[in-house]
Amino acid sequence: xxxxxxxxxxxxxxxxxxxxxxxxxxxxxxxxxxxxxxxxxxxxxxxxxxxxxxxxxxxxxxxxxxxxxxxxxxxxxxxxxxxxxxxxxxx
Amino acid sequence: xxxxxxxxxxxxxxxxxxxxxxxxxxxxxxxxxxxxxxxxxxxxxxxxxxxxxxxxxxxxxxxxxxxxxxxxxxxxxxxxxxxxxxxxxxxxxxxxxxxxxxxxxxxxxxxxxxxxxxxxxxxxxxxxxxxxxxxxxxxxxxxxxxxxxxxxxxxxxxxxxxxxxxxxxxxxxxxxxxxxxxxxxxxxxxxxxxxxxxxxxxxxxxxxxxxxxxxxxxxxxxxxxxxxxxxxxxxxxxxxxxxxxxxxxxxxxxxxxxxxxxxxxxxxxxxxxxxxxxxxxxxxxxxxxxxxxxxxxxxxxxxxxxxxxxxxxxxxxxxxxxxxxxxxxxxxxxxxxxxxxxxxxxxxxxxxxxxxxxxxxxxxxxxxxxx
Numbered sequence: 001x002x003x004x005x006x007x008x009x010x011x012x013x014x015x016x017x018x019x020x021x022x023x024x025x026x027x028x029x030x031x032x033x034x035x036x037x038x039x040x041x042x043x044x045x046x047x048x049x050x051x052x053x054x055x056x057x058x059x060x061x062x063x064x065x066x067x068x069x070x071x072x073x074x075x076x077x078x079x080x081x082x083x084x085x086x087x088x089x090x091x
Numbered sequence: 092x093x094x095x096x097x098x099x100x101x102x103x104x105x106x107x108x109x110x111x112x113x114x115x116x117x118x119x120x121x122x123x124x125x126x127x128x129x130x131x132x133x134x135x136x137x138x139x140x141x142x143x144x145x146x147x148x149x150x151x152x153x154x155x156x157x158x159x160x161x162x163x164x165x166x167x168x169x170x171x172x173x174x175x176x177x178x179x180x181x182x183x184x185x186x187x188x189x190x191x192x193x194x195x196x197x198x199x200x201x202x203x204x205x206x207x208x209x210x211x212x213x214x215x216x217x218x219x220x221x222x223x224x225x226x227x228x229x230x231x232x233x234x235x236x237x238x239x240x241x242x243x244x245x246x247x248x249x250x251x252x253x254x255x256x257x258x259x260x261x262x263x264x265x266x267x268x269x270x271x272x273x274x275x276x277x278x279x280x281x282x283x284x285x286x287x288x289x290x291x292x293x294x295x296x297x298x299x300x301x302x303x304x305x306x307x308x309x310x311x312x313x314x315x316x317x318x319x320x321x322x323x324x325x326x327x328x329x330x331x332x333x334x335x336x337x338x339x340x341x342x343x344x345x346x347x348x349x350x351x352x353x354x355x356x357x358x359x360x361x362x363x364x365x366x367x368x369x370x371x372x373x374x375x376x377x378x379x380x381x382x383x384x385x386x387x388x389x390x391x392x393x394x395x396x397x398x399x400x401x402x403x404x405x406x407x408x409x410x411x412x413x414x415x416x417x418x419x420x421x422x423x424x425x426x427x428x429x430x431x432x433x434x435x436x437x438x439x440x441x442x443x444x445x446x447x448x449x450x451x452x453x454x455x456x457x458x459x460x461x462x
Binding site: 011012013014027082 | 145149179240269312315
């Protein structure tokens with residue numbers, strides 16, 4: 001994902017607290033995906049207005065990590081979500 | 092040891108009713124349909140949804156029959172959302188109006204899965220047995236788009252309409268669907284009676300494989316294609332239900348709890364009902380769920396097979412229907428001693444020209460009203 005793209009979760013895709021399995025999951029058409037802490041942190045920040053770069057910077061400050069590391073760790077995860085149309089970017 | 096730890100289910104299929112305006116000859120409902128006056132009440136379904144969420148179900152598929160035939164569909168969707176479930180409406184579109192779709196939006200419906208019987212009215216109305224159905228469905232698609240519901244198109248394919256697959260994929264893109272299920276008919280229930288009319292040829296099955304592979308590459312990031320191939324023409328069986336009693340459960344209109352929607356075709360199984368037993372107890376300890384869970388029940392060649400936890404021996408209902416033993420290897424598998432005979436039968440069904448369609452019937456009431 002490019003740093004100036006603005007990602008968002010489209011209608012029908014939402015973050016859900018799975019109280020039975022004690023985990024965060026992403027619910028989407030016909031799918032439930034268990035979120036790891038990095039995935040949950042990123043998806044929770046999506047607001048449809050801030051760019052991916054801004055979100056990564058914010059997370060880097062919050063978790064005292066490098067922005068490059070966060071962007072790199074999440075690249076494959078976000079690409080897979082986009083390919084399944086569980087994540088969109090603002091046109 | 093059978094399944095040392097049974098995990099909670101992820102998905103529940105709620106068959107709200109067996110009533111349906113269509114009468115598709117491949118309907119997945121059982122040949123013995125639930126009677127109209129035996130359907131669970133709004134209150135009972137609401138309680139079942141709460142129990143399902145407590146048990147760990149995340150995805151609720153509201154199906155039928157045609158779920159829009161239930162006047163309380165909007166109330167049921169609201170109850171399911173209230174329970175914390177992701178709600179998916181599986182519908183033909185018939186029975187939905189602009190007003191009802193607005194009410195479903197307000198109730199919190201997450202996703203719509205719309206069936207497609209054909210890509211034009213001549214095909215779709217003949218297969219659905221309902222004149223005007225296709226035109227109505229195209230109107231409903233516009234209303235679904237206006238609300239903004241995420242949409243999956245579910246194209247059901249067989250020998251008569253497989254040539255329409257490329258157009259079905261185009262239609263999904265035109266409708267703005269994010270996803271299409273390309274579902275070759277599975278031969279259970281009513282479809283089993285229609286094998287001569289519906290069995291695809293081997294050549295059609297391979298052509299569908301090619302079309303799907305090409306479209307997946309071309310439409311990556313635009314349209315997700317989930318594909319159920321023609322399994323009589325496959326070498327390995329489907330991983331049915333993700334493994335019996337591991338992932339999902341099905342509740343019938345009258346409250347029977349099944350490990351899969353066709354499980355009633357296995358005559359020795361006995362099913363618990365939501366009226367008699369809590370859902371969690373049925374999932375973890377019900378006899379029908381324990382029957383084929385794990386691998387203990389397997390015979391050879393499954394027992395020593397390296398794929399036994401890949402496909403769990405395939406479909407129990409298909410083994411029952413075709414070999415007469417629900418614990419046998421699904422004869423779709425190349426390792427089954429019945430595989431060759433099945434392929435010969437498939438070729439025979441596929442070359443039965445001019446076979447008439449046997450349409451699904453309508454469910455009855457306990458006492459039919461006098462003429």
